[in-house]
Amino acid sequence: MSIPMNPGANLRGAVDLSGLSSRQPAPQAAGSRPAPSGAAPDTVRVPSLVLEGNDQNFGQFIELSSRVPVVVDLYSVRSDVSVALSPVLERLVGQHDGHLVIVRVDIDANPQLVQGLQATTAPTVVVLIGGQPMPLFQGAVPEAQLADVLGRVIEAAAQSGVAGQVVVDGAADQPAPEPELPPLHQEAYDAIARRDYATAIAAYTKQIAQQPNDREAVAGLAQVSLLDRLDGKTVDAMRSAAAADATSVDAALDVADLDLSGGHVTDAFDRLLALFPTLDPDDRDRVRERILQYFEIVGVTDPLVVSARARLAGLLY
Structure with a gap:
């Protein structure tokens, strides 16, 4: 499965991209801090590989995407497929040594992002690379196919010069418990x-x-x-x-x-x-x-x- 590329898509109207350049300084996204002395220059410290995004803070993750690809999981608790997909996506992202992060966005609570990212259903998964959104898929995706998609995301990001890495701050990288379904x-x-x-x-x-x-x-x-x-x-x-x-x-x-x-x-x-x-x-x-x-x-x-x-x-x- 190839990664759908949609260069015409943008987030204007949801957040302001006008000040972004192709390479931003390490962002302070959701509590992130610069990496400690001696770390690689393209490394940024974050509290978790799984972050929560909303209409107000999403600009931080656009900045973060200039250093590392940001996978945006637009989910809804009203959708069983969405509820079950999120932990699978988080587990697979966790296998890539900080070369991907996830931002989870509740589509029921963030209308600006829903409009800006054209999320017509849940789950909708989008990746940000260098501030640019690219749609990946909607609905259910088999785990093997999803793993392949994430690998291709990292390859595409590297080709665009986005090949940084996040370092999780201490114990904050505990995996979120998988929700139990009936x-x-x-x-x-x-x-x-x-x-x-x-x-x-x-x-x-x-x-x-x-x-x-x-x-x-x-x-x-x-x-x-x-x-x-x-x-x-x-x-x-x-x-x-x-x-x-x-x-x-x-x-x-x-x-x-x-x-x-x-x-x-x-x-x-x-x-x-x-x-x-x-x-x-x-x-x-x-x-x-x-x-x-x-x-x-x-x-x-x-x-x-x-x-x-x-x-x-x-x-x-």
Whole structure:
């Protein structure tokens, strides 16, 4: 898997990048201090490899990224996939001897960063290299593939002249305890990690049967159902089918899935809502159910969901 590079992306509007140069002095990010005498010049001391970022302090981590790549984990406690991914990501970063750090950002509490980093779903993982954000992935990623991505991040950073190292200050580098998931949630996540989506769907379905108000399970079922539908399909085939028959509900649903998985939430909603009035009752039910699944994946309080829900209500009533 190659690292997606998006040079046009930036954080302006979330934080000010205008004062950054390609090589900054060692930053004082989140309690960091200059390395002790005798340390390598590209070494900076930090309290932990896992730092907490927010709308107010994120500029410090942009500065830090001029010395070492900063992996930004935009997470939400509302997403089982996100909750389970974070400790895996932290463990893998910890294997790189201070050549990577993680900044965790709660997307529910930091709207500026969500907008600036274009985080349309959780988890969204971005890397900062020399102050520039580059998207890595969204959603679930197998651990072996994630390890490969992080290795490529370090290579890309070195090629850009960002090859520093952080030194953790004493005992502050204790690994964060991995959050315990309910048994069926854990079963579902383990199945997702090995791409056994049918087992994950069954686990979430069982959890919802036992606890109908478990919103995390409802959202998890919607997420893994999306992964299952896309598994084995190719982008070219899906888009070609939709272009060949603009009236095909199956093709429209496939491309909407593709749009949503790529973070193009508005495109996914617009495609299905524009098609909705032309459909017979059975196909309307199919499309409505798919849109409701999307609401769970994106987050029912997200402004894009609120807007799409209003449009859907107008079409229904």
